[in-house]
Amino acid sequence: MRIFRILLVGNPNSGKTTLFNLLTGLRARTGNYPGITVECRAARIEIDGILVELIDLPGTYSLSARSEEERIAIREILKNTPPSPDLALVIADATALERHLYLLVQVLETGLPSILCLNMMDEARAQGLKIDLATLEKSLGIPVVAIAARHGEGLEGLKQAIASSIRLGLPVPKDPPLTLHPRLEQALDRIEKAIDASLLPQRAGRARRALARWLLLSVGEDELSEIPPTLRALVASEEKQAFEDGLALDHALISARYAWIDTILKQALAPPSFHSSTTERIDRFLTHPLWGSLAFMTAMFFLFQMLFKGVEPIVSIIETLVSLTQSWLRHILPPGPLVELLANGVVAGVGNVLVFLPQIAFLSFFLAFLEDTGYLARVAFVIDRLMGAIGLHGRAFIPMLSGFACAVPAILSTRTIENRRDRLLVMLTIPLVSCSARLPVYLLVIGILFPPGTSVFGLEAGALLLFGMYALSILSALGAAYLLRHFLLRGPRPPFLLELPPYRWPDLRNLLRVVFDRSWAFVSNAGSLITAITVVLWALLHLPWNAERERWFEQRLAEAKVISDPFLRSERIDQLVRERAEERMESSFAGRLGQMIEPLIAPLGFDWKIGIGILASFAAREVLVSTLGIVYGAGEEAEAKDIQGRIRQSKRKDGRPALSALSGISLMVFYLFAAQCMSTVIMVFRESGSWRWALLMVAYMNSAAYLASLLVYQGGKLLGFE
Amino acid sequence: MSAAEALTLEALKEGEEGIVTAISAPKPLRVRLLELGLLPGTRVRLLRRAPLGDPIEIEVRRTRLSLRKSDAARVFISIPKSQGASP
Structure with a gap:
């Protein structure tokens, strides 16, 4: 049975995704467009006995493109190798028809059979807009359906329109009757003739002409690959010649399209004077210099509070479940390497994945809520000035801020940044922001060095140091963004052109859908790798398994268990368990590796025990605390205070x-800069689509860490500190 | 170029209207602005400036757009007669 492919095309705020979700329910598959990290969602559904595949194209104001991501829409529409599209469903906001019809005109030019779907009809009615659907259908030459996707209104009519269009054999729409300047027509003819098979294999007529128009508007100071240089040169020379004759070709084409739209709307639309009073009233408050800034800070504080504290109960439930599973495994299986592998490798690995989900779910929900209400655009509007100072877009603010909680959800949230270069830039700098996993490391070291009460200039030394760490982390993230922007991810800074959509109440199903999609994207993309690496780390930290020593400890433990004095008994057992953990770790591969790298890290002021801690921190930075606990003989489950005490009293060889x-300050500085967390590295790999960027991040952060620690330790020694 | 011709979108006051006369910007920005409907002859209104002074918010063809001051300075406008000469 034939499957008809339907492309969903629309402006970013047209309600396209809501409609997609409404039509497809939970059947959508999420993937990436080949080669680029732009989400592609598709789903198969049945409409009136016809099997169709719906493809949700990225939201766009126009088909013209300056980058490969923006080119997706035209590529999918003009695709003529199977599976090629059969029908375009163009979604337009009925309250802003002029602008939204512009995209439709471009689709019609390609000759792809189309249906226009006017969304937000409820709002249009409330504003007193009168749209004459019959006239619109007649002048456009395609079926027009009115819906209100948020209320599910008009859905049946839409499905019928799709089905009958397919049954009628997908009629090709009439060519938009644009009045083009003769000079423009000639230029387009010449560009069209020069289009070769590499851009558009065997398709003639309308598609070729549409592509010529697309090239005229898209080529020039762009970042498109695959456009043959001869074609580029031709477009440039046509533009130059026409300009000398007093005609701007791009302007001529765009105004011809708008002229046709204006003619149509003059007949089909009875517009009242425009004012969306509700949005204007809300905006007067939310973008007000004082109230707007306060509202902004309140929203960001709420986000912060939730990411740090709000998700904690759920995280601790997950942690409890993991440790219950581990105890259960130890209970049902005999002691040995197998049970350790299952409990501390596999189960801990799955736990390492699950533990991110509460933050990911919350952050996705929060962002989707802001996006759907229209406030996210205002956040960018309010903060763009500050972000612009370091070469970033206002949209980068929330992902960067979320980095203070955890880089993993923050990197996932960069999906709201449209421009690929900006997105990469943010992704690569987020891990420098001091995340919540560094806090236990800072606190451990500060506790060892400066017990509460130590003061410098009358200020608490520990607090001062902690503040310094966060300040340094912010400065280094901003500095890295600046350097990356100016050296590695150079290029024209994308213009900040943002639509500020009317405020709307979001649809809960839509929000939950985003939460589900993002969480699933994380589990399916990163989950197995995180689990696998946890297992490998377990092996490094626990193997080789010394059966003889294990038996020896088992025997001693059995002896200890029969000591009659309960105090002595538990004392002895504790001591044996601590010694066993210490010995296991020191003789493990990681332990030996730690000793091997000691010459490398000695200039930073670290010995081999800290070396093991650094290696183990690849699982997550806070693992340093428990690892140091073990190597300094405080045991596996020790409290931070005991660990601090042990380390304070310990001496090196x-x-x-x-x-x-x-060396303590040097260690904190090292953790501030180093890219240690494997989950972050995996996230950058998955979200950037290549190991290149992930490795680049590891390389630049770890070099910075080494150099900064070296500077602190050696510099400090030169200054006479110890 | 006379002073009246050099008036740009960036220089509008809050609530003030203007009519686009020309856009003088590199191609990507020019095409984008034109495609969003800022064609010569189109009426635009400056709604407000962001709390930190940049970017600005304008209303054009029934939609609100936000753009940076540096980009708005490339959109030339004239003041419609109905509004009279601004003070």
Whole structure:
């Protein structure tokens, strides 16, 4: 049975995604367009006995493109190798028809059979707009359907229109009767003749002409690949010649399209004077210098509070479930390497994945809520000035801010940044923002070096140091953004042209849908890799398994268990367990590796025990705390205070303290810069679509970490600190 | 170029209207602005400036757009007669 492919085309705020969700329910598959990290959603459904595949194209104001991501729409529409599209469903906001019809005109020019779907009809009615559907159908020459997707209104009519269009054999729409300047026609003819098979294999007529128009508007200071240089040169010379004759070709084409739209709307639309009073009233408050800034800060504070504290109960439920599963495994299986692999490798790995979900779900919900209400555009509007100072777009603010909680959801949330270069830039700098996993590391070291009460200039030394860490982290993230923008991700800064859509009440189903999609994207893209690496890390930290020593400890433990004095008994058992953990770790691959890298990290003020901690932190930075607990003999489950006490009293082989003030600060600086967290690295790999960017991030962050720590330690020593 | 011709969208006051006369910008920005409907002859109104002064919000063809001051300075406008000469 034939499957008809329907492309959903529309402006970013046309309600396209709501309609897609409404038509497809939960059947959508989410993937990426080949080669580019732009989400592609598609679903198969049945309409009136006809099997159709709906493809949700990225929201766009126009088909013209300056980058490969923007080119997706025209590529999919003109695609003539199977599976090629059969029908375009163009969604337009009925309250802003002039602008939204512009996109439709471009689609009609290609000759692809189309249906116009006027969305937000409820709002149009409320504004007193009168749209004459019959006249619109007649002048456009295609079926026009009115809906209100948020209320599910008009859905049946839309399905019928799709079905009958297919049954009628998908009639090709009439060519938009644009009045083109003769000079423009000639230029387009010459461009059309020069289009070769590499851009558009075997398709003639309308599609070729549409492509010529597309080239005229798109080529020039663009970042499109695959456009043959001869064609580029031709477009440029046509433009130049026409300009010398006093005609701007791009302007001539665009105004011809708008002229046709104006003619149609003069007959089909009875417009009242435009004012969306509700939106204007809300905006007067939400973009007000004082109230707007306060509202903005309140929203961001709420986000912060939720990411740090709000999700905590759910995280602790997940952690409890993981540890219950681990105890259960230890209970039903005999002690040995197998049970350790299952419990501390596989189960811990799955836990490492699940533990991110509450933050991811919350952040996706929050962002989708802001996006759907229209406030996200205002956030960018309010903060763009500040972000612009370091070469970033206002849209980058929330992902960067979320980085303070955790880089993983923050990187996932960069999907709201449209421009690929901007998105990469934000992705690569987010991990420098001090996330919540660094906090336990900072606190551990500060607790060892400066017990509460230590003061400098009358200020609490620990607090001062912690503040310094966060300030340094913000500065380094901004600095890295600046450097990346100016050296690696150079290029024209995309113009900040943002539509400020009317405020609307969001549709809950839509929000939940986004939460589900993002969470699933994380689990399916990153989940298996995170679990696998956790297992590998477990193996590094626990193998080789020394059966003889394990038996020895089992025997000693059995002996200890029969000691009659309960105090002595538990004391002895604790000691044995601590010693076993310490010995296991020191003789493990990671332990040996830590000793091997000691010469490398000694200039930073670290010994091999800290080396093991750094290696183990690849699982997550806070693992440093428990790892140091084990190697300094405080046991696996020790409280931070015990660990701090142990480390404070410990000496290195040469008799110096295990962690001097200077090497402690050096360690904090190292953690501030280093790219250690595997989940972050995996996220950057998945979301950027290549290992290149992930490795680049690891390389630049770790070089910065090494150099910064070296500077702190060696510089400090030169200044006479210890 | 006379002073009246050099008036740009960036220089409008809040609530003031203008009519686009020309756009002088690199091609990507020019095409984008034209496609969003800022064609010569189109009426635009400056709604407000962001709290930090940049970007600005304008109303054009029934939609609200936000653009940076540096980009708005490339959109030349004239003041419609009905509004009279601005003070």
